[in-house]
Amino acid sequence: MKTIQYLAALALVASTGAMAQFAPSSAVKISSVFPTGSGPDVVARVVAEKLQGRWGQPVIVDAKPGGAGAVAINGMKGAAPTGNDLVVVDVGNLSINPLIFKKLSYDPQADLVPVALLYKTAFFVAVAADSPFKTYKDLMAAAAHKNAPLRYGSNAVGGPIHLGSARLETAMGTEMLHVPYRETSQLYAAVATGEIHWAYGSVATAGGLVRGNRLRFLAVADTRRSPAMPEVPTLEEAGGPKGLDALTWVALMAPKGTPAHVVADINKAVNDALSQNDVKEKMASFGFAISTGPAQQVADLMSADRANYADVLKRVKVSID
Structure with missing residues (x-):
């Protein structure tokens, strides 16, 4: 009897684990605040290709520059939080814009959830x-x-x-x-x-x-x-x-409300893609430093840089309507 109960428990755990895996059944769209051909855009497409091979579904990068990032972010933030809609942004969109725009059409903390850090680069x-x-x-x-x-x-x-x-x-x-x-x-x-x-x-x-x-x-x-x-x-x-x-960084974000297990699964998939040799070589050619890790590191960077730039803005007065 105990053996049967034990096997049933293992089956339940295995079933639960399988259900938790992010396996999109349709195309994944990655909006980008960067223009086609730019460094971040190239990185997004390299990672997207790896994700497409992993998931067996199209992973499409849609470049939507403009509006200081608002065009791409606003087009994604209202999407269903399933993991099928993501956006590539940088420190300016997440940490600086809330400090300098009087009326910002998105709130990085209220509308978005961190997924993965793609890279850092120094000036x-x-x-x-x-x-x-x-x-x-x-x-x-x-x-x-x-x-x-x-x-x-x-x-x-x-x-x-x-x-x-x-x-x-x-x-x-x-x-x-x-x-x-x-x-x-x-x-x-x-x-x-x-x-x-x-x-x-x-x-x-x-x-x-x-x-x-x-x-x-x-x-x-x-x-x-x-x-x-x-x-x-x-x-x-x-x-x-x-x-x-003086560093800048680029991250992948999802709509607020995206389940934690979906975020974790996409984070792992992105980190695995970034760890592949051909991707590392491509990143090195741009001078981009890969920093694989949990989504929390993006949240930490958002917070730290917002404080850093708020300090700078005490002297450099910048305000945009």
């Missing part, structure tokens, strides 16, 4: 290849002159590059002139031609211009050197502020 201090600033200390010395403030740029007012640069400006104890551009390509073209003195850039966004001898990286705003460009010193190694970083 480098980029100057023109023929810039007179040969080292980061040269840049610091020039920034100390009050008569002719240095000009730095960003691709969006209130974005990670703008606010990250403002943090560095404060840490250096200087005042510089911020020049915003509409597109990333315009920003780095302005650095390369000397229209502005420097800008933060990643391997994915500015690395091509470095390899093409149009830009030069003086330092990386991280606590350790980038494996993609190990010859570039950290800010601290270059004589800059200690313990200061």
Whole structure:
């Protein structure tokens, strides 16, 4: 009798475990706040291909840039919380926008639930290849002159590059002139031609211009050197502020109300995809650092960076209607 009861219990556990597995019976749609062909978009498609092979269902990446992420997020947030609708976003959408938009059409905490971190990437201090600033200390010395403030740029007012640069400006104890551009390509073209003195850039966004001898990286705003460009010193190694970083990250989110077991299963599937050698090689080519782990790490990053940027915004006044 006890044997029969034991076997029945095992069968129940096995049945429950099988029911808990996320196995979509129809296509999975991943909306993206990023334009087609951008680094995050490429990563999303690489991961989607792996998920499609795992689940046996189409996994479609739908690029919907615009509205500071609102177009993609609002198009997904009201979907049924089954795991079939996801969205790829970054630190700006989750931690910065709630601080700078007077009327934000979505609430990252009320409308979304973290699923998985896709990657982190650090920003480098980029100057023109023929810039007179040969080292980061040269840049610091020039920034100390009050008569002719240095000009730095960003691709969006209130974005990670703008606010990250403002943090560095404060840490250096200087005042510089911020020049915003509409597109990333315009920003780095302005650095390369000397229209502005420097800008933060990643391997994915500015690395091509470095390899093409149009830009030069003086330092990386991280606590350790980038494996993609190990010859570039950290800010601290270059004589800059200690313990200061400028990182951005990209995550996968689901509609609020998505069951915890579904989130956990998708999280595992994404982590498994990111751990495959061909994916790791692709990510490394972009300078993206994979950080596999539970969905909680996304929630932790959201909270920590919201506090960090709130501190920056006490000095850099940014408000968008």
